[in-house]
Amino acid sequence: MAKKPLRVKDKTRVAKILKILKATYPEVKTQLRHANxxxxxxxxxxxxxxxxxxxxxxxxxxxxxxxxxxxxxxxxxxxxxxxxxxxxxxxxxxxxxxxxxxxxxxxxxxxxxxxxxxxxxxxxxxxxxxxxxxxxxxNIPGIVVDTHVARISKRLGLTESNNPVKIEYDLMEIIPRKNWNVFSLQLIYFGRAICKARKPLCPTCPLYDLCDYPDKIFKPG
Ligand code: SF4
The missing domain is CATH 1.10.340.30 (Hypothetical protein; domain 2)
Known part of the structure; x- marks a missing residue:
């Protein structure tokens, strides 16, 4: 069977993902405490x-x-x-x-x-x-590719790469610049709470219908 093409550059889908992330995590900031x-x-x-x-x-x-x-x-x-x-x-x-x-x-x-x-x-x-x-x-736009951002971007079909620099460039191409900082932080929050490395909580995931991850855990019923 032919491999299903990734919808990496589907702008409508990317916009929907951003909208859901914003609704799920309206306020995000780095969790690392610092004074300067x-x-x-x-x-x-x-x-x-x-x-x-x-x-x-x-x-x-x-x-x-x-x-x-x-x-x-x-x-x-x-x-x-x-x-x-x-x-x-x-x-x-x-x-x-x-x-x-x-x-x-x-x-x-x-x-x-x-x-x-x-x-x-x-x-x-x-x-x-x-x-x-x-x-x-x-407050200078940039995409932070940590372990959560790398994993989730691939699961969501926003990149096909495992290379952090390539992932960063792929994301910069499809995510509007004004969203770069917030998007990275939202994926980090999302990765910690829902799209976890070992056992993603797919049945409760707000991005379930937009996710192409082949190993996603299906919703019962
Ligand atoms: S459906 Fe599962 S794998 Fe896909 S984004 Fe949600 S938690 Fe992650």
């Missing part, structure tokens, strides 16, 4: 392979002890490692945060830059982290 762009940058680096709740538990104490790029650049790796240990991969994260802080001091006067190109040149900062910071603190 630098804190969000650090928190996002810490969030790799770790839940936002765990990161918030760590940053609560961390930001009392180390506040500025200067503090992090001056602290020893061991000091940072000890403070961030519960987030996992703590040696690598400590090294990245320290080097990122040094780079901010050397090249950006201690300020977090406001462009993707500058942000992704910082140690430990990839497109995902850069787009989180740009969207959440500078």
């Amino acid at each position: 762009p630098f804190q969000l940058l650090v928190a996002t680096i810490l969030s790799a392979q770790c839940t936002d709740k765990q990161v918030n538990g760590v940053t609560n104490e961390l930001f009392k002890k180390l506040r500025t790029p200067y503090d992090f650049a001056s602290a020893s790796n061991e000091t940072i490692e000890k403070l961030i240990r519960p987030t996992g991969y703590f040696r690598n994260k400590a090294k990245n945060i320290k080097n990122c802080s040094k780079s901010l001091l050397e090249k950006h006067d201690g300020q977090v830059p406001q462009t993707l190109d500058e942000l992704i040149k910082l140690p430990g900062v990839g497109r995902k982290t850069a787009n989180v910071v740009l969207g959440s603190v500078f």
Whole structure:
């Protein structure tokens, strides 16, 4: 049997998905606690392979002890490692945060830059982290492709790729620019609550009728 074509570029379907997401999650914002762009940058680096709740538990104490790029650049790796240990991969994260802080001091006067190109040149900062910071603190449109966004975009047939950069470009093509920030956050909320990695709650899903996921769990009756 011929494979059913994905309706990746069906604008009407995309508009319906956006409308339902907006109705389901009218208010969304990053769950990572922060008081300024630098804190969000650090928190996002810490969030790799770790839940936002765990990161918030760590940053609560961390930001009392180390506040500025200067503090992090001056602290020893061991000091940072000890403070961030519960987030996992703590040696690598400590090294990245320290080097990122040094780079901010050397090249950006201690300020977090406001462009993707500058942000992704910082140690430990990839497109995902850069787009989180740009969207959440500078209100600059960007699509954050984390594990939820990647999984759900594919299940919904909005992309055919598993590559985060390709997914980001596919989504930028079909999602209106003004929706980029909110759309990423809505998919993150949706992925945590309904379209979960292992057992998606398909029978209660508001996007059920628009979803082409071949393994979706069918509604009884
Ligand atoms: S129907 Fe299931 S797989 Fe499809 S979007 Fe909803 S929860 Fe995810």
